[in-house]
Amino acid sequence: MTTNRLQLVREEMAHSNLDFLLVTDPSNRQWISGFTGSSGIILISKQAAYIATDSRYWIQAEQQCPGFELVKVAGASTSIATELVEKISDGSHFGYEHENLTMKQYQDWTNIISSMTWEDVPNFIPASSIIDKLRMSKDNHELTLLMKAVEIADAGMKHAFQIIKPGMTEKKLAWEIQKYVIENGADSLSFNTIVAGGEWGALPHARPRNVALKKGTGVVIDMGVKVDGYCSDLTRTFFLGAPTAKFKEVYDVVLTAQMMAIERIEAGMTGLEAHEIAASVITEMGYGDYFGHGLGHGVGIDVHENPRLSPASDTILENGHVFTIEPGVYLPNWGGVRIEDQCLMESGKVRSLTKSPKLDLEIGVIDD
Template sequence: MTVAEHAEWTEAIQALPREDRPSLKPVREAIEPLRAIKDAGELEAITRAVRLGDEAFAHAAAQLQPGVSERELAWEVQRHALEHGAERLSFETIVAAGPHGSMAHARPRDIAVEAGQGVVMDLGVVVDGYCSDLTRTVFVGEPDGRFARVYDAVLTAQTMAVERIEAGMSGGEAHAIAATVLAEAGYGEAFTHGLGHGVGLEVHEAPRLAAGSGDVLADGHVVTVEPGAYFPGWGGVRIEDQCVMEDGRLRVLSRAPKLDLDVVPGVGVAS
């Protein structure tokens, strides 16, 4: 029910004699668990959205070079998505270069990307009513040692979470997997948000993967796994995949490539 429809119903109810007035009660808490389990048709729509999101990221990342602004890169995401079948974006695209990347929910600016900066790109599209959500962190030029170490820790946290999360686990337990990896790498305080969330008709819906979450993961859930580490004055790294729970385990839907720092000459990835 929309706000306008709710107002119309409320007005009509108030016009009735007091003894005949029904009461309206929200049912979101009852509906959300049902919506969280995706059927085959919903998963197909989500997969189409994920594929287009992957393509939009690849298109924008190909434009990445010193002198291009964050806002221009965000526009390239939107343009490609809309020209190739997206109904709209899932949310305003995040492009955050250098120190700006220390803000987990940064908004793109008319500021040029510089060589030697990491760039966080978080984007999503809507296809057939269903959302995608993807984050990659890329680097302009050859990554330095600090970026490599942080990136390696975040990627390890994400990989281990995807491998170890299983049906029956709570959202809090899922979050703890990645949080423990980052803490052991010395970045525990830099992980400032939850590990993930459900995605479907809305880009943020049940279940919630975060510290203290009692949401129980089950087959049919489509969730993000997106650990990050953020350092004011330096920047941040976040890596996010969209996954579906099948046969008790997560299957990654996202296909956008991640950095392989092992092939970058002279850059170590020691923790």
Template sequence: MSRLEKLRYILAQKELDVLVVSQPENRRYLSGFTGSAGWLIISNSIAYLAVDFRYVEQAKKEAPDFDVIHIKGDVVGWLPKFLLDFGIKKAGFEADQIPFATYEKLFKTINDDGYQLHLIPTSGLVESIRAVKEPEELKFITEAVELADAAFDQAKSILRPGMTEKEVAWGLEKFLREKGSQAVPFDIIVASGQNAALPHAKPSEQLLLKNVPVVIDLGARVNGYCSDLTRTFVIGDEDKTFFKIYDIVLGAQLTALATITAGINGDQADRLARTVIEQAKYGDAFGHGLGHGVGLETHESPRLGPNSSDLLVDGMVFTIEPGIYIAAWGGVRIEDTVVMENGKVRSLTRADKKANIC
């Protein structure tokens, strides 16, 4: 089935006449259109891409399977009448993409003008299709992973005490762009010493020192598809606390890599790694989920974490990234991008997991 056929099957199940798509990655996934603004209107019989003047020609080129229409003004001014012209009665919209104020205006316009149109909030319809990758998608993700691996190899060759976190982060971003990555999918994290205790630390003027943890979290982007890689290490070999924590986190990750199978859910996958950390008495220091899907977005379905019911199936690409974070000391996180194949996890990431750089 094509992507549109899969979506139309879901719309039939949900008893929706049409879905209005505005989420950027969903819009690109279904149509191929890469512009920053636009609306897809998809039913069992129509597929329209509505864009303003800036994108008309681009939309015609990138989305040949869609009828392109030129819109003016905000969505409140054109969408209700457009839907009614096609006899639409029940229109689904992406609830987490349309601001409540816009929804209120749409609702008021529909009521004031007497339109027999019902707006139905939806969530995750297109994302559920995107979660299982097609072969070409996996190819682009793999290429992005290879770029991230190469960047980490570059980091190991240039890191030295006295460099700042910002200096390292910029050097890695420059390397990735020069080697062919599109704009990096997220701000690169370089966090040393106590900063490594912050899972989403921002690079600072902090100097890299010997024998303190250094966390590097980076990704690349190829044809819109992302990768995500984290490694932690010390420059030197004299921090016994680091090696103790590192071994626990590595053990948790290797356990997850070896035991996650198709058919379990995100909560069960998380539990496989979390149990290792809890048994080592550091459960409270592992404050985030085990992983997340990777594709057109760095964070997408499925979610691997406590209370996640997302079912893991073949074709899904996601991260496995346990961590331990200790205030006033630092932290350790180890992250691979993996794919579920033949019921088992295969790591796409190849960067080594050596704990120190001497």
């Protein structure tokens, strides 16, 4: 797997006329090498690949990174930079992940590069998009891992549906969900579980409170897990008791927008065009002012990665892309409804990977 990915990266480097590529983003580092340690930098050339890390991770790097030469360094980022700069040849084209370089790393590299003697100074070229582009299309191995995470998320949402009741606090429900998924195969959470009852549901990224859930209100639950390095992301909105007319109305708006997006999004569309499918439905149904975020985002090693389905995205959606479709309506002093599924672009169309019920309005209702 690592060998194949190195070959793909080198092909992209050749297209960009790069002799070297510095990888500093932790998720890109994991994708290309398999390394899961918290500290390390990778340098890829046409013939070699290096991973530089400190003594905490020497054994781990040797085990996880076949095809990479381990560069043993003393731990400071300056030392890592020094060790790798020495492998760069005069006059070469050197790509670096400009969008993922910290200020400290940038300063270290600038100082080291300026202190060295070059007969022909290398050309330093921004190249954040090289691995990012490759990561968007998931291979079969990645899809297998993603499905493990998806299945546990679906099971966690089912568990939430079974145990939720008036009087339970948001924190308690979040804890029970988290406990369940960890006990049933998740390595960790892909993000902190969101449980937001009543008016609190108007906050898309609400944090669970020590506040009791009340009958006659909606409850937004947004959760995900990580399994073998890959993430899931799933949202459902329930109602405690018989749904009000207002809840039915808003729920129908969001569900219609999501179903329309899943049906109509196709390979070859931009992220903007995909977003507009759902956004136009919500606007036509009178709630356009209350849908403020993008329709979705890629999911893989990171729970939020490319491609983005948003007004600012010109990324072309392709087969193999995995992303969420998650329209929402958020009304101040009332609450919110969001429905999110993790989806795969396959044979030019969208297929939902998550299977938690949503199509029958009764699924969005919980009787005490």
